[in-house]
Amino acid sequence: MGFWKSLFSNSDAAASQTIDPERETVVKTGDRAGDSRIFFSTEREIDLYELEELCDAVGWSRRPLRKVKKALQHSFLVVSMWEVRGSSNRLVGFARATSDHAFNATIWDVVVHPDFQNKGLGKALMKYTIKKLRSEDISNITLFADPQVVDFYRRLGFILDPEGIKGMFWYPD
């Protein structure tokens, strides 16, 4: 999958030059089959079928893969989260952001596989995403949150309707 970055491994010297280790976000996903590690990647050449499978798992409507591919190509940032167990990698989380590369970014399509929820991995995914956007000097990070995840984002430092600013969506008349 190209360019891997480890949030968790101290021995990964190359990664630690670009990303500060965030040991507070380490979540062991060990079970009877043994421990696994979680990695993040900003490689945007993701297997679209694997991504579709992840989105299916959380019940999202299917989208044309041609358009998903275009959206990934034109996102400013694509973050994927992988479980590595032995020699096998499994896509377990995803997020992406559009941006003007200068002031604003908007985060879309945040997803964590149900088997990997409630382990702190959504938080780790978002922290990684925010860190990457901040490292590109983006100061205004925004998103549109479904009601059930507003508190999740609030705990990460997102403010709801700051100074009365309201999220709005356009639909045809």
Added chain:
Amino acid sequence: MGFWKSLFSNSDAAASQTIDPERETVVKTGDRAGDSRIFFSTEREIDLYELEELCDAVGWSRRPLRKVKKALQHSFLVVSMWEVRGSSNRLVGFARATSDHAFNATIWDVVVHPDFQNKGLGKALMKYTIKKLRSEDISNITLFADPQVVDFYRRLGFILDPEGIKGMFWYPD
């Protein structure tokens, strides 16, 4: 300024092939000095000092021109609105949008010069912007509205917090 499009002139055959005339949005800005016409452009090579002057006129904080230039380059759509009076063009409105070129667009930096407000030109600017985004097959058009313009956007068909989806902004801890 390169590639002009007229919303109002029936004689502009080239323009009418790409944009349907929207005569309902025509606003005469005539005064004692004579009638003027309003044009829209998607040309992104805008004089940054002229744009700064427009933003100054509505009291926005100044931003580094280097970053403004980068933001314009990396916006999916840049719309400028011009008053044409004789041989002189004046920048009187502006909007831009970031996008993944597939599903979502987010509109930023909507501004109309105070001398040109309350004439329907903000509505015309937004209708033009929406039309351009729709013509690129973008179905999810979003924005973050200051409290005093929520009703303005609502009248254009924008929905506040649809299905409880909330706009959120991230700030450092």
